[in-house]
Amino acid sequence: MADETTAERPWTPIHGEPYRSVPYRPERVPETESLTHAAELRARMQERRTVRQFAPDPVPAQVVRDAIACAATAPSGAHQQPWTFVLVQDPEVRRLIREAAEHEEQISYDGRLGEEWLAALRPLGTDEVKPHLTDAPALVVVFQQRYWLGEDGTKHKHYYVDESVGIAVGMLLSALHLSGLAALIHTPSPMRFLSQVLGRPENEKAFAVIPVGYPAADCRVPDLVRKSLDQVLVEV
Ligand SMILES: Cc1cc2nc3c(=O)[nH]c(=O)nc-3n(C[C@H](O)[C@H](O)[C@H](O)COP(=O)(O)O)c2cc1C
Numbered sequence: 001m002a003d004e005t006t007a008e009r010p011w012t013p014i015h016g017e018p019y020r021s022v023p024y025r026p027e028r029v030p031e032t033e034s035l036t037h038a039a040e041l042r043a044r045m046q047e048r049r050t051v052r053q054f055a056p057d058p059v060p061a062q063v064v065r066d067a068i069a070c071a072a073t074a075p076s077g078a079h080q081q082p083w084t085f086v087l088v089q090d091p092e093v094r095r096l097i098r099e100a101a102e103h104e105e106q107i108s109y110d111g112r113l114g115e116e117w118l119a120a121l122r123p124l125g126t127d128e129v130k131p132h133l134t135d136a137p138a139l140v141v142v143f144q145q146r147y148w149l150g151e152d153g154t155k156h157k158h159y160y161v162d163e164s165v166g167i168a169v170g171m172l173l174s175a176l177h178l179s180g181l182a183a184l185i186h187t188p189s190p191m192r193f194l195s196q197v198l199g200r201p202e203n204e205k206a207f208a209v210i211p212v213g214y215p216a217a218d219c220r221v222p223d224l225v226r227k228s229l230d231q232v233l234v235e236v
Pocket residue numbers: 048049050051052124126184185186187188221224
């Protein structure tokens with residue numbers, strides 16, 4: 001029934017409102033189909049790699065928007081959806097982001113990270129030079145909304161912001177990969193410059209910069225081994 005569905009209603013805050021429910025009756029997927037889908041998805045996800053060398057070729061912006069829309073379906077603490085995704089294609093803005101990121105990364109790699117962190121990064125072959133920020137045709141900069149402002153200017157806390165945004169970013173990376181695009185989650189530290197360059201409001205804190213594109217023709221990735229299922233799964 002049209003008036004019972006939540007799908008088409010524009011979003012408004014539900015903070016403090018009473019509980020309302022709607023029926024939820026997704027079609028049950030037959031077991032054989034479920035097994036086939038799961039195995040195919042597992043194989044597709046095994047192919048995902050973090051890419052740091054991008055081709056300059058443009059990507060269809062709608063694919064990135066659709067992936068962001070997928071990410072925005074993520075579960076979130078108290079359904080507060082504490083995320084903002086900024087899609088940056090403007091070359092000058094990407095240049096500014098690269099310049100500021102490389103400034104911070106230079107200090108980090110020169111010692112701010114400390115020897116233990118630098119040792120952990122060594123197998124990845126990363127350094128302070130970040131060509132992906134300008135080579136990739138699109139950047140998705142993800143911000144966490146630490147709180148929201150009521151109409152009277154009162155600050156309301158958001159709950160489980162790190163977890164919620166982390167899940168959304170995981171869904172974004174999966175959606176991009178399954179749509180045929182490559183990505184990198186890049187976390188220059190500190191990331192305050194992203195709020196300045198992109199003019200984001202005070203309640204938002206940068207979470208990651210995600211260059212998106214196609215791998216360069218000569219792209220190489222670190223030779224990494226993933227833990228086996230046995231090593232990550234405990235069944236009780
Ligand atoms: C929270 C988080 C932060 C990361 N930050 C960076 C980063 O700043 N720079 C980078 O090159 N890779 C970064 N990565 C990517 C990881 O290095 C990469 O996922 C890992 O080496 C495994 O490689 P794979 O994604 O190809 O499986 C980050 C990943 C995560 C989850």
